Amino acid sequence: MMVLVFIDQADGHVKKASYEVLSYGAKVAEQLGTTAEGVVLGAVAADQLSALGKYGVKKIHHVANDTLNHFDAQVFTNVIAQVAQAAGSKVIIFSNNVDGKAIAPRLSARLKAGLVPGAVALPDTANGFTVKKNVFSGKAFANLTINSDIKIITLNPNSYQVVEGSGSAEVVPFNATVNAPKVKIKAVNKASGEVPLSEAEVVVSGGRGLKGPDNWGLIENLAHALGAATACSRPVADEHWRPHHEHVGQTGLTIAPNLYIAVGISGAIQHLAGVNRSKVIVVINKDPEAPFFKAADYGIVGDAFEVIPKITEAVKKLKGMA
Numbered sequence: 001m002m003v004l005v006f007i008d009q010a011d012g013h014v015k016k017a018s019y020e021v022l023s024y025g026a027k028v029a030e031q032l033g034t035t036a037e038g039v040v041l042g043a044v045a046a047d048q049l050s051a052l053g054k055y056g057v058k059k060i061h062h063v064a065n066d067t068l069n070h071f072d073a074q075v076f077t078n079v080i081a082q083v084a085q086a087a088g089s090k091v092i093i094f095s096n097n098v099d100g101k102a103i104a105p106r107l108s109a110r111l112k113a114g115l116v117p118g119a120v121a122l123p124d125t126a127n128g129f130t131v132k133k134n135v136f137s138g139k140a141f142a143n144l145t146i147n148s149d150i151k152i153i154t155l156n157p158n159s160y161q162v163v164e165g166s167g168s169a170e171v172v173p174f175n176a177t178v179n180a181p182k183v184k185i186k187a188v189n190k191a192s193g194e195v196p197l198s199e200a201e202v203v204v205s206g207g208r209g210l211k212g213p214d215n216w217g218l219i220e221n222l223a224h225a226l227g228a229a230t231a232c233s234r235p236v237a238d239e240h241w242r243p244h245h246e247h248v249g250q251t252g253l254t255i256a257p258n259l260y261i262a263v264g265i266s267g268a269i270q271h272l273a274g275v276n277r278s279k280v281i282v283v284i285n286k287d288p289e290a291p292f293f294k295a296a297d298y299g300i301v302g303d304a305f306e307v308i309p310k311i312t313e314a315v316k317k318l319k320g321m322a
């Protein structure tokens, strides 16, 4: 029962989330008494691929077709299905990120495989195959048993510790049939110089308490000093103070950085749903009764316009940037 792990890459670089799913996949394989293998689509340097062996996979199936340098869920699903069938994979694991969320349900339909999206722990394989996941915006857990022959899991980011050992993986080119994408990418406009929100270790996030887009320099300066990504609450994006790709919460991105700093955000349940898996939450709000304080590890009751410049200055001093 081989475990297959999808390894996400962008511009030829393996994404951070992949190290986590590789470590997780290796452990699942160990539990099942089998081996874990990886699949990579698109151009990635051979030395980067073999180095993935440090995370517990023995073999990497590499489909180096130029069409796969740009993500297309339908094309990727078709190729991964071919690899999974050729390798005889019984458990297929993705990160529960944008790519994993797009591929896993399609693959599940294609392979008639049971799927648990958003796993938060290793499956219980002692008696069947039961996967734990968050439900009701993180208010409860559900344990779901997959009974199908092939099983698919998407792992919530930051749910499993990366385990880095030694060793290298055998890289095997896989000759897949790659369909022409039905959607044509005309241009990719990237926000340069910013830390991608989904990959960020530290996030500084602003809400309606910031009063307007002209005040976002406060958030950006602190984020710059910390090497952090910026995020926002939904009303902030709805009012076009910030772009929608920065909106976190139930209807936006789900993130789990090591440090989440919420400035002028009330802490509505829909917002918390996107950030409550952050390792440390710091809340800055002038209202001591703001609900966010209940979810905070550290809180500052104060006016953001006074507190944030002081924190930024202190961080810069600490880092020798002042």
Ligand SMILES: Cc1cc2nc3c(=O)[nH]c(=O)nc-3n(C[C@H](O)[C@H](O)[C@H](O)COP(=O)(O)OP(=O)(O)OC[C@H]3O[C@@H](n4cnc5c(N)ncnc54)[C@H](O)[C@@H]3O)c2cc1C
Residues within 6 Å of the ligand: 206, 207, 208, 209, 210, 232, 233, 234, 235, 236, 247, 248, 249, 250, 251, 252, 263, 264, 265, 266, 267, 268, 269, 270, 271, 274, 284, 285, 286, 287, 290, 302, 303, 304, 305
């Ligand atoms: C179906 C549904 C889905 C939703 N999905 C999302 C979602 O994905 N993400 C999301 O964020 N919201 C979502 N919402 C909206 C959510 O319910 C809240 O309305 C929203 O999160 C509030 O945003 P906010 O905290 O920025 O604004 P507010 O609720 O207006 O809070 C502003 C906060 O700033 C504080 N403040 C004001 N001035 C200052 C100051 N000078 N210094 C410090 N603090 C100050 C105030 O005390 C207050 O706590 C959803 C709602 C629904 C119904």
